[in-house]
Amino acid sequence: MNLFGHKRKRIIILFFIGVVLPSLLLGYLAFRGVKNDQALVEKNRLDDQRRNAESVIRTVGAYVSAVEQDFQKTLAERPSVSPDAFLLSLEKFKFKHPSVEDVFFLLDADKIRLPIGNLLFLPKDLLPLSPADPWPSSLAENMLAAQRLEFEQRNYRRALERYQQLFDASADPQTKGQLLNAIARVQNKSGFTKQAMRSYAAIARDFDRVRIVGGMPLGLAARLELGSLQVASNDSLSAAKTYLKLYKTLVQGGFTIEKALYENAVQTLKNSLADIFSKAASDPEVQSQRSVFLNLENEEREKTKVTERLFLFLASAAPNLKARTPEASETPSVATTRLTLELEKNSYLVSLSNPKTGRGEDPSERWGFLLHPAAFREKLLRPALQSGFPLEETAWTVRGQDGQILMTSEKAPSGAPSYRTSFENNFPNWSLEFYQLNPQFLQTLLASRQRVYFYMFLLIAGILGFGLILAVRAVSHELELAKMKSDFVSTVSHEFKSPLTSIRQLAEMLQAGRVPSEDRRRQYYDVLVEQSERLTLLIDNILSLAKIDDGRRIFEFKSVEIEALLKETITPISDRVRHEGFTIEMETDGVPHVIVADGAALSQALTNLIDNAVKYSGDSRRIILRSSVQGSNLVISIQDFGQGIHKDDLNKVFDRFYRGGPPLTRSVKGSGLGLTLVKEIVDAHRGKVHVESEPGEGSTFTITLPLPRTGA
């Protein structure tokens, strides 16, 4: 039987048309929608980036402007002191603005001044003048004589006397310092070490800043000598202290000296200290100085960096600044010029106040300050960028002039920058790059306006889920049908075999005359008739149903008088079951009702119902057949008082092949087709069939058929 193949195909096709296709379409639309939104989000973000970048640049510019205004104010309140003195007083301004690296003034085209106290060493041309001639001319002759005694005749005693006389006679500290130095030298040569050390100590105390030819401060030279003498006399502790004190003075910028001189001095004292520390390894007091040394060394390292940077600026920035700042007359309204200087891979952020004319100032005197690039970047730019750009949306990079990365956001940028900009006036000369961190699909999905796409996806999921349930139900229904079918085959073959077996057996017995009694013979004939009818009913049912399924069953509707039909139908059944004690009661209203029906089919349906009633009557022997008119319907019901139908089975009894209970132990025989056929036939008559039942009390099957309209 090919009853189900086409149904399955229909289910699959319907599933595709009704569920899968709309889902795919909706899914595609939603996906496109989300993508569109994503693009929109990206566009909005680009606008945001542009706006935010502008605001960051404005913030930075405003900060610099504020510093400049403060600087201008400070300049305007300048007391009448020398530029150098004023420069030193500007420390306060520096302290107020941590991003200001240093303050300087530009004296003329090629000279820059910084508060030099901060620097370890200076360019040569900024050093205080050292004497070209060591001795005043009045002393020259006497000095020459003393030196001849010292160096040529090596008469140290007389040389010492001579130097001593000159020292006592002179008043000028420059001369006195140098003479004391000569005295100390001769004392040393004469072997008066202790006296020499005392003399050097006196120089360090009294003539510290006196310079000899070449710019070497006497204090520096004297301390180095003192240290070496202390080493020679095995006084390691004093030597270490002397050197460390000198080191400290150097690191604090105590001597304004040239770079080569500074480096030389530091190298010498470092070597000496290293020797002392290694020689006096067992002396705990000497070793305790080592930490002092290490601290100083660290401090020196830091200060050297700063000094190198500013040294470079001092040495080479002036012509650059001069070339790049406008003349006062060109831009009279602009108070400051900002520019970024690049000198040997060092960046300098310079703000230079423009010379003011007509205020009685020296027009060549221009003041400016340096902003520290690192401080500018970390203290100013980074916070501005961080607060200006949400972390999860935008990554950024700050690149230097040569494209090197100076700073990036916490979230690493990737891909191509979506927006690139630079600072006003190229100050600083860095570029800012912004990268969009791609909005995630899911994020966009949830962020979309009114979440319409989210609901769309929910709907799709719902449809798919619903479709899945339908499909699963269809499949399980198919499986159930398959099981019923196999059940059906075994039941039906049994249903065929049982009557045939008994017919054949009884017929053979009759043929052979093996009949116990005359009564029995009549019984045999009854059974033969009954079993034949049972077979007929079964075959009729199967054939009718097959025809209905295939659409070959054509109902022939005619006017049928219902009471006659009922009588016609029940008579053969009554005859058949009478010997089992059944009584079929018929209750009608006595009015002959005519309906339009296929009499044979209707009779078949009723026969099935009555047959069922007989089969399921159990010990009860009473069946009532009722026929009445209710409204415009004819209602026929068949009631039995048998075992009834379990509630769970009530809506399944009309299903094809359905039979209650386990197949082997059913007490009632049947094919599972009877009620299905009844329903098909009643449906064909546009009627309805339903069942009411109470287990143990019997069932009532009711057929409702429409009456033809009177007068129509």
Add this chain to the structure above:
Amino acid sequence: MEKILIIEDEESILMALEDNLRLEGYEVSSAKDGPRGFSLAIEQAPDLIILDIMLPKMDGFEVCKKLR
């Protein structure tokens, strides 16, 4: 005389079998469902049991298993 027990729910078949076997001279008893057939089998200890498979309440396989 040998005793035969028929357990069969189909009345027409049961009737024919019973009559046939009685005519052959056996002592025949019958039951129409599983449990009753089982109790009769215990009670009468027949020499032969003719057992249908499809039986109300308890099927033939089960009756057979229990009897064994």
